[in-house]
Every structure is written in structure tokens, then in C-alpha cells.
Amino acid sequence: MADAILRVEHLGKSFGAHEVLRDIDFSVNKGEVISIIGSSGSGKSTLLRCINMLEEPSAGTIYFEGRPISYAPKDKSAFRAQVGMVFQSFNLFNNMTVLKNCMVGVEVVRKDSKEEAEARAKKYLRQVGMYAYQNAKPAQLSGGQKQRVAIARALCMKPDVILFDEPTSALDPEMVGEVLEVIKELANEGMTMVIVTHEMLFARDISTRVVFMDQGVIVEEGPPEQLFNHPEHQRTADFLSRYRNG
Amino acid sequence: MGATPTSFTGWVSFLLESFGPQFVKGTITTLELAFAGTVLGCLLGFLVGIVQSITVDRHSSPISRVLVKVLKAIVAVYVEVFRGTPMMVQAMVIYYGSAQAYGIDLNPFVSGVLVLSLNTGAYMAESVRGAITGIDPGQLEGAYAIGFTHVQAMTRVIIPQAFRNLIPQIGNMFISSIKDTSVLNVISVTELYFIGRGVSSAYYRFFETFFIISMIYLFLTFVTSRLLAIMERRLDGARDYELVTDPEAEVA
Numbered sequence: 274m275a276d277a278i279l280r281v282e283h284l285g286k287s288f289g290a291h292e293v294l295r296d297i298d299f300s301v302n303k304g305e306v307i308s309i310i311g312s313s314g315s316g317k318s319t320l321l322r323c324i325n326m327l328e329e330p331s332a333g334t335i336y337f338e339g340r341p342i343s344y345a346p347k348d349k350s351a352f353r354a355q356v357g358m359v360f361q362s363f364n365l366f367n368n369m370t371v372l373k374n375c376m377v378g379v380e381v382v383r384k385d386s387k388e389e390a391e392a393r394a395k396k397y398l399r400q401v402g403m404y405a406y407q408n409a410k411p412a413q414l415s416g417g418q419k420q421r422v423a424i425a426r427a428l429c430m431k432p433d434v435i436l437f438d439e440p441t442s443a444l445d446p447e448m449v450g451e452v453l454e455v456i457k458e459l460a461n462e463g464m465t466m467v468i469v470t471h472e473m474l475f476a477r478d479i480s481t482r483v484v485f486m487d488q489g490v491i492v493e494e495g496p497p498e499q500l501f502n503h504p505e506h507q508r509t510a511d512f513l514s515r516y517r518n519g
Numbered sequence: 520m521g522a523t524p525t526s527f528t529g530w531v532s533f534l535l536e537s538f539g540p541q542f543v544k545g546t547i548t549t550l551e552l553a554f555a556g557t558v559l560g561c562l563l564g565f566l567v568g569i570v571q572s573i574t575v576d577r578h579s580s581p582i583s584r585v586l587v588k589v590l591k592a593i594v595a596v597y598v599e600v601f602r603g604t605p606m607m608v609q610a611m612v613i614y615y616g617s618a619q620a621y622g623i624d625l626n627p628f629v630s631g632v633l634v635l636s637l638n639t640g641a642y643m644a645e646s647v648r649g650a651i652t653g654i655d656p657g658q659l660e661g662a663y664a665i666g667f668t669h670v671q672a673m674t675r676v677i678i679p680q681a682f683r684n685l686i687p688q689i690g691n692m693f694i695s696s697i698k699d700t701s702v703l704n705v706i707s708v709t710e711l712y713f714i715g716r717g718v719s720s721a722y723y724r725f726f727e728t729f730f731i732i733s734m735i736y737l738f739l740t741f742v743t744s745r746l747l748a749i750m751e752r753r754l755d756g757a758r759d760y761e762l763v764t765d766p767e768a769e770v771a
Contacts, residue, residue, distance in 0.1 A: 327660055329576075344578040346668060354666030364661030368679045370760075377675060378665035399765060409760040423661075430665055 276302040278338060278434050278465060279324060279356075285332030286319055293319045295489045297333065301434060301467055306460045308476035308497075309469045311486035312512060317469040318361075320486070321436050324467070325358045338433075354382045357427030357435035361442050363419040365411040365426070371398065372407035375426045383430065390429070397425035401455050417448030421455055428459075435459070437468040473516050477501050485509045523722075530727040538718045545714030546735055552628070552703065552710060553696040556635025560696075561689055563636060564643020565682075567594045569673065571644065572651045594644065601641035607702040610634045614706040631703040631710070638699070639692050646688045650681035683754060690747035694740045711735060 277300045284297040294316045301307060309317045322328040324335060326342070326349055335342045342352055365374050375394035379385050385393075398404045401421040411419055420440055427435050437456065441449040453475050459466065460479045470476055476483055477497045484494040487508050493500065504510045524533045535542070570591060575584045601609065614630040617623045625633070654677050662672035701712035711732055719728035 325664060327663065346579065349578075350663075350666045350668050352666075353664055358664035360657060360661065360664070362657050364655075364657040364664070366658065366661065366676050368676065368683070378667070381671055381675065382666040399767065404765045405762040406760070407763050410756075413760060426665065 277336070278303055279467075280336040280339075281320075281324065281333065282336070283333040284320070284323060284330050284335065286316075286323055286328060287331045293489050294323070294330075297491055299484070299491060301465060303433075303465055304463050305465055305481045306479055307467045307482045307484060308480040309467065309484045309486060310471070310473065310476055310512075311492075315486040316489040317486050318438050321358075321438050321467065321469055325353060325356055325436055327358075350382065354378070354430055355433050357430055357432035359420070359423050359427055359435060359437045359440050361439040363411070363416070363423045363443075365419055365423055367411055369410075370407065371403060371409050371411070371414070371422050374411070374422060375429045378426065379429050393429050394425070397428040398422070400428070400458075401425045402451075415448060416444045417451045420444065420448075420452045424452075424455055424459075434465040434467065437466065437470070439469050439471065441470070441472060473501075473513070485512065487512065527727060530722075530724050531731060534718060534722075534724065534727055534731060538714075538721075541714050541718060542711075542731065542735065545709060545711040546739070548628070548708065549697060549700045549710045550739065552631050552635060552700045552708070553693060555632045556639055556696045556700075557689070557693040559632065559636035560639020560692065561643055563640030564647050565678070567598065567640060567644035568647025568651060569678070570594050571648045574669075597637075598641045598644050601637050605702075606634060606638050606699060607705055609638070610703055610706050627703070627706045627708040630706055631700070631708040634703065635696055635699065639696060643685075643688070643692060646685060647681065650684050650688075651677055653684070654680050686747070686751050686754065690744060693747070694743055697739050697743065698736060 279301040281297055281299040284294055284299070285292070286294040297316075297320060299320070309320065311317050319328060323330045326344065329344065337352060337356070342348070365371075366377070369377065372391070372394055375398060376387070376390040379390035379393055380387060395404060395407070398407055401424055403418060403421050403425060406414065406418060406422075411422070414422070424435075424440075440456065441452050444452065449472070453472065456466070456468065457475075457479050468476070468480075480497050482494060483497045483500045485492045485500060485504075485506075485508075492508050493504065493506050495505075500509065501513065504513060524530045570587075571594060573587050573591075575587050579587075610630065613634055614625060614627065617625050617630070651673075658676050658680065659672055662676045667675065700708070700710045703710055704713040704716065707713065715728050715732040719725045
């Protein structure tokens with residue numbers, strides 16, 4: 274527990290009468306790669322959005338490096354600067370070039386120099402294979418390219434952990450591979466990550482831990498070989514068999 | 520005085536010759552009014568639109584919550600009043616009211632700019648609010664996710680995109696303003712229509728005079744809309760981008 278970067282205790286979230294998350298206990302340790310799997314509507318994305326304060330939990334507490342996170346506007350931005358997020362729909366800034374997308378957070382939020390921001394942006398664009406496209410606007414890129422830029426943008430902030438919200442779900446099948454490749458490389462470098470995904474093979478390959486969610490609760494979690502090969506709960510087994518036969 | 524013209528075209532050229540400098544002066548005044556009114560009005564509209572789109576939640580400080588509430592109430596009243604009353608009436612109230620109630624002697628031109636700006640601002644405010652709320656919410660989430668504050672997200676990401684989408688509307692406002700300057704004749708601003716009234720009564724040639732005046736308005740609005748179309752294309756920037764070769768890439 275000492276190493277936990279993020280810890281979620283008794284987290285609950287309701288939209289009106291609709292309860293999306295119930296009593297979630299969950300923690301992320303340094304260097305872990307955690308995949309969250311589960312059917313649509315199981316609350317996976319909402320959990321991630323709560324962790325990044327895009328949704329406010331109805332109950333429970335989130336701890337970041339041992340301290341409960343604060344929702345005061347100033348603390349919120351400081352927290353988010355340390356926790357990267359990659360969205361299903363990329364959310365690159367349409368009014369900026371690829372390079373500027375990666376630089377703007379470094380300059381405005383981290384307050385590093387322009388030279389530093391540019392150097393870092395280029396470094397991470399190179400890493401995700403998008404260096405050549407630095408002068409393009411998001412609208413001129415394919416989905417896979419956009420997502421790789423979005424990952425570079427998150428990396429530029431030097432986050433302690435990156436949250437991925439279904440990073441390949443909006444992509445054409447032939448583009449899924451290039452994005453997963455980039456994420457895999459990050460895993461090899463020891464980046465701490467939480468990935469909500471429907472890519473079972475990928476989750477199995479790169480995760481240190483897999484979490485299965487269903488109907489707003491964590492049903493079970495464990496190392497990938499255990500969860501995929503010997504699930505403890507019937508619900509997990511049912512879900513996985515749907516995928517295998519699907 | 521020599522022979523007076525007998526035909527329509529004769530009168531038109533006679534009036535143009537005799538009153539040319541006055542038509543030019545009226546045209547310039549009209550353009551100045553419309554330009555100043557649109558620029559100031561758009562600035563005002565952006566401010567009001569931004570105020571209207573501020574959101575506070577229970578984590579905001581009590582002071583900012585009260586402040587936002589008061590600001591929103593003020594701008595709501597402003598928009599209602601200026602959209603809900605005729606501009607001609609506003610001109611009278613502002614020009615004569617400022618002198619009578621406050622002893623401020625605004626000159627007609629300044630009053631005219633004020634009335635036009637306040638009107639443009641009231642109409643722009645709604646469009647700005649619409650343009651801001653119309654931007655994909657993902658843009659805001661993307662900005663929040665890298666740690667932008669609400670103000671930073673607005674100024675760096677949302678407003679630049681909203682502004683681009685508003686250019687056609689700003690063009691519309693400018694064209695409306697060119698035409699609306701004519702109502703300012705009621706406070707004796709020497710704009711085109713006011714000039715037209717003076718010129719027409721010199722020889723009682725109303726049709727010919729106002730034909731000239733209408734052609735000038737049409738010319739102004741036509742040229743304006745063409746210029747705006749060009750500007751819009753320019754702002755969109757290049758359709759292509761250049762690939763950059765990486766100096767550190769390994770040579771294959």
C-alpha cells in the first residue's frame with residue numbers, strides 16, 4: 274500500500290436515481306499497468322472519469338500519493354497536470370497544430386520555457402512516430418495518428434500515471450495496432466497506466482493486473498493469467514466466454 | 520442658375536455633381552459608425568457571451584459564486600433591454616437623456632457609436648454563447664485533462680474556435696450596422712441618410728437622391744460581404760501541411 278499512487282475508497286457515483294458505481298475500492302501502485310475490462314455500461318469509463326475529476330463522485334474518497342484529492346479549482350488543475358488522460362475521441366485541440374497541442378500544456382500549466390516545451394514535444398512525437406506531422410492540424414490526421422499525438426501530449430506533461438479511456442474504440446481496425454504498439458512501449462518503459470479497454474489479447478499481454486467490472490462494481494481482479502484462465506466468478510467467466518466465441 | 524435637368528438620369532448626375540463631397544462625407548461617417556459599432560459591439564458581445572457561459576459548482580468560492588450571479592443578472596437585463604427596444608428610440612433616450620439627466624453633452628457621433636455598439640453587443644452575446652456551447656465538449660475535457668483552469672481552457676481552446684465559427688455572424692452584424700446607421704439621423708448624426716434628407720429637400724428631388732443613397736448602401740454592403748468571404752478563407756489557413764524530416768532519425 275505504501276507505493277500506491279492512486280487509491281480509491283468506497284467510491285460511488287449516481288446520475289440521478291441511476292447508480293453507476295457502487296462501493297469501489299481500487300488502487301494503483303507505481304509501475305503497474307492495470308487493464309479494466311467489462312461490458313459496456315459496467316462503469317469502467319465513469320470510474321476513470323471520476324479519478325480524473327471529470328465526474329464528481331457521489332460517495333467515497335480518492336487519494337493521490339496518500340492525500341485525499343481536493344476539488345478546489347486550483348488543486349484540481351495541479352492534480353490533473355500530474356495524471357494524464359487519453360480519451361476515446363482523442364480531444365486534440367482543433368485550433369492548434371500537432372506540435373502546439375503537445376507544447377501548450379507544458380508552457381501554460383507547467384510553466385516551462387518555450388524551448389523546453391518544444392524539445393519535449395518533439396521528443397515524444399518522435400517516440401509515437403508522429404514527428405513528421407508536427408505542422409499538421411488534427412483535422413488532417415487519421416484516427417490512429419490523432420490518438421498517437423494525444424498520447425504524446427499526455428507524455429509531455431510528465432505525468433505520474435496515465436489513464437486511457439478506451440483508446441482504440443473509435444479507431445478503424447487497421448489503426449488499432451499502431452496505437453496499441455505505442456502503449457505497449459510505454460508499459461515496457463515502466464510507465465504507470467490504467468487502461469479501460471475491450472482489447473482482451475492486449476490486456477492480457479501488457480497488464481500486470483486486470484480488473485473486471487460489471488454493473489458498477491469490481492467483480493474480481495488479479496494477474497492476467499489468473500483472471501483470464503481461472504476466473505473465480507461466474508460473471509467473469511461468462512463475460513470472457515462471450516469474447517472468445519464472439 | 521442654369522437649366523435644371525429634365526430626366527431621371529439628368530437629375531442623378533446633377534445631384535452627384537452638386538453634392539458629391541456631401542455624399543462622400545456621409546459615406547465616410549456611415550462607415551466609421553458601422554466599423555466602430557461592430558468592433559466595440561463584438562468585444563462587448565464576447566464579454567457578455569463569456570459571462571453567460573461561466574459555470575460555477577459548489578467547489579467555487581462563495582465570493583466568485585455571488586459575483587457570477589450578479590454579473591449574469593446584469594448582462595441578462597442588458598440583453599433584454601437592448602434587444603427589446605427599437606434602436607431609434609434608444610438613440611433618443613441616450614442622446615437626450617445623457618444631456619438632461621446627467622448633464623453629459625455627448626456629441627451625436629459618440630452617441631451613435633454607443634447605440635450601435637450596445638445593440639450589436641446584445642445580439643452578438645447570444646451568438647457567442649451559442650458558439651461556445653456548440654464546441655465539442657471533448658475540447659473542454661481535453662483542456663481540463665492537461666491541467667488547464669477554466670479560464671485557460673476558454674482563452675486558449677474554446678474561444679479561438681468559437682471566434683472562427685462566428686466570423687460569418689460578425690460579417691452579418693457589420694452589414695446590419697451599415698444599414699442601421701440610418702436611424703441615427705434622428706439625433707442628427709451626419710450619416711448617409713441624414714445627408715440624403717438634406718440633399719433631397721434642396722430641389723425636392725426625393726426619388727433621385729434616395730436612389731443615389733441606396734446605391735451607395737448597396738455598394739458598401741456588397742464590398743463588405745466580398746471582403747469578409749476572402750478573410751474567412753485566409754483565416755482557415757493552408758489546406759496542406761509539410762512533412763518534417765527528423766534530423767535524429769536513423770539513416771536506413
